[in-house]
Amino acid sequence: MKNKLANMMCLDLFLSSQETTDYKTLKKSITPEDSKKLPLVSFDLYNNYFSTKMELLDIKNDINQVKELASKFDWKNNFDTLFNEQNFEAIVITDIHQNIVWVNEGFTKMTGFSKNYALKKTPSFLQGKETSVETKKRIREKIVKNTPFSDIIINYKKDKTPYKCKLKIFPLYNEETTHFIALEKSVASF
Known part of the structure; x- marks a missing residue:
């Protein structure tokens, strides 16, 4: 049960990081049974994406301060x-x-x-x-x-x-x- 919740959370995090058009396309192709197959490493995808976005935001903020x-x-x-x-x-x-x-x-x-x-x-x-x-x-x-x-x-x-x-x-x-x-x-x- 714990793994299932973790996998669902990872899927939610990953999907929330997608552009609207990509999300709509992905959403159509995912069924509840698919969440049982997703490894916990899907969180790493989101974490990498989030880290990159944060670094770019930091750079943008630095440039704005300059x-x-x-x-x-x-x-x-x-x-x-x-x-x-x-x-x-x-x-x-x-x-x-x-x-x-x-x-x-x-x-x-x-x-x-x-x-x-x-x-x-x-x-x-x-x-x-x-x-x-x-x-x-x-x-x-x-x-x-x-x-x-x-x-x-x-x-x-x-x-x-x-x-x-x-x-x-x-x-x-x-x-x-x-x-x-x-x-x-x-x-x-x-």
């Missing part, structure tokens, strides 16, 4: 183009002096540091003994050029675990550059 900041600072960047087809976990916005003014929740997930801890610090607090001096110099030089760029740097999580971080940095401007945005993704741990 757009709100853009409105506040009157940035002229085209954020739809900036975020188009970008793959990132963390977003870090710094002022012109490299002080962090905003990070998304993905930053906390990726590094272990809270948003409040990161604010008013420079991203250098993420660096450590394996962070290349040449890479830091190269990044500083690219920032001074005031053009978008990508690079990879070794950073450290709160628990001191090093990881390679792919950075995509863009200047944010109104009449002149006022801030920078970094879209970051962990590409490897050691």
Whole structure:
């Protein structure tokens, strides 16, 4: 009886995640006897679907928050183009002096540091003994050029675990550059 209820619940969850037209098509083909045949793993289908949807919603919310900041600072960047087809976990916005003014929740997930801890610090607090001096110099030089760029740097999580971080940095401007945005993704741990 327990398995039957679990299977029915999984079927309900799966069906509720379908688009209306798909649901109507599936509903016609499912009979009460079919629920006895469904394995409990059907919940995994829904769970994967739900997780993916939540991640996309988080990204959309992050982009909307960046757009709100853009409105506040009157940035002229085209954020739809900036975020188009970008793959990132963390977003870090710094002022012109490299002080962090905003990070998304993905930053906390990726590094272990809270948003409040990161604010008013420079991203250098993420660096450590394996962070290349040449890479830091190269990044500083690219920032001074005031053009978008990508690079990879070794950073450290709160628990001191090093990881390679792919950075995509863009200047944010109104009449002149006022801030920078970094879209970051962990590409490897050691």
